[in-house]
Amino acid sequence: MTKKDIYNYIDNNQDLFISVSHRIWELAELSLMETKSAELYCKVLAEQGFEVESGLSGMATAFLGRYGSGRPIIGILGEFDALSGLSQEAGKTYHSPIEAGANGHGCGHNMLGAGSLAAACAVKQYLTENNLPGTVIFYGCPGEEGYASKTYMAEDNVWRDLDVAITWHPSSLNRVTTGSYIASIQREYTFNGISAHAAGNPDCGRSALDAIQLMNMGVEFLREHVPDSTRIHYAITDAGGVSPNVVQAQAKVVYMVRCPQIHDTIKLAARVDKIARAAADMTETQVTVHQIDSTANTVNNTPLERLTYENFVQVGLPEYTKEELQYAQDLIKSYEAPVAIPEIKELEDELDTEDYDKVWQMSDKGKAAINNFVVPYKPCRKVRMGSTDVGDVSWQTPTVQVETATFPANCPGHSWQNVSCGASSVGDKGMILAAKVMAGTAVDLLHMPEMLVKIREEFCEKTCQ
Ligand SMILES: [Zn+2]
Structure with missing residues (x-):
């Protein structure tokens, strides 16, 4: 043949x-x-x-x-x-x-x-x-x-x-x-807070949605201090419900970070983790991080x-x-x-x-x-x-x-x-x-x-x- x-x-x-x-x-x-x-x-x-x-x-x-x-x-x-x-x-x-x-x-x-x-x-x-x-x-x-x-x-x-x-x-x-092709890491961040009546006793509530907002803001500032070829994207997959008069007890955001090399991607994902933990500290909520997937360059x-x-x-x-x-x-x-x-x-x-x-x-x-x-x-x-x-x-x-x-x-x-x-x-x-x-x-x-x-x-x- x-x-x-x-x-x-x-x-x-x-x-x-x-x-x-x-x-x-x-x-x-x-x-x-x-x-x-x-x-x-x-x-x-x-x-x-x-x-x-x-x-x-x-x-x-x-x-x-x-x-x-x-x-x-x-x-x-x-x-x-x-x-x-x-x-x-x-x-x-x-x-x-x-x-x-x-x-x-x-x-x-x-x-x-x-x-x-x-x-x-x-x-x-x-x-x-x-x-x-x-x-x-x-x-x-x-x-x-x-x-x-x-x-x-x-x-x-x-x-x-x-x-x-x-x-x-x-x-x-x-x-x-x-x-x-660039490397990628995808992680889900779940914030857990305390639910409360947003008008009646807001002081008792701890908002998971606030934590996501702060995390997103932190990542926006991070963007200025990463190499040009870096990519960071996110989706809020659970905003904690549709009722504004409830302090959101749980909310989730998924982040995808990408760099040309896998070792840089691992470092960048760790910086995003750090921001998530800081957002949880600021809002007195807890955050858990779940690794969804990752691919090497x-x-x-x-x-x-x-x-x-x-x-x-x-x-x-x-x-x-x-x-x-x-x-x-x-x-x-x-x-x-x-x-x-x-x-x-x-x-x-x-x-x-x-x-x-x-x-x-x-x-x-x-x-x-x-x-x-x-x-x-x-x-x-x-x-x-x-x-x-x-x-x-x-x-x-x-x-x-x-x-x-x-x-x-x-x-x-x-x-x-x-x-x-x-x-x-x-x-x-x-x-x-x-x-x-x-x-x-x-x-x-x-x-x-x-x-x-x-x-x-x-x-x-x-x-x-
Ligand atoms: Zn394909």
């Missing part, structure tokens, strides 16, 4: 992978409640000859499928959770929920899981037909949207023994993701990214029909704002002038309905203003992330437009493309022991302090 046969294998079996993607799209199960989705994956993996383990790290919907023996061990990561309130009919260019308020795959994780499954199956096929040593493991990672489950799996050292981990994410760009790996990029270029981009391009064009009309900056513009600071000019022309000056180029790879130190639990994987093994255009250009994230694409032929084509890029990279690595050494060296340099 050659590398070309891998692509053919994925094409010839695409009905299976697309049917899994569309079924997960229909199920649209929320974080850590993806019971039926996980069952479907475990069933398909077993049918395909993988040895399945479920209930990883105490999570009922976390699982893996392993095939082969010996090294290298290549991990391919899949996600499959949906988002609430994003129900939407597939392939429609206007907002049309299947059921108002129901869930939808607004981040395209139905494709993410099924594309990774396709890649894992292709690598399995290659190992079998060529009778090669090596192991491929598909990881079913639940709860990406809500609980950063990979972080808990990292605590159990799930990824430590891999040679590399490969994953992807649906996008409106075709690229190998480089730079680093991603550690990128240049040799691995470069190899993946070469594979991306080798595979090339899919052709779209007139109808598909029209669908993308109509969908763009539903979110295009006059002030929107095309994402191509945003690539300006990442690319050389020559590469940028090429990309700009190919994208029809930022107007192509579906981006029709692979972003030229240039390792960059760019800090990306988002967080992902892939970060925790990347501290345990060299990790690479691919993005493919499953959505039209500039499509907003976590949107009904994403849900519409998720079970459309545009989404399917992007997913199959991602599967080929990942499988091609994995197969290359089976024959490149020196490359694996190089990849490991850079990983150690960046993670062993």
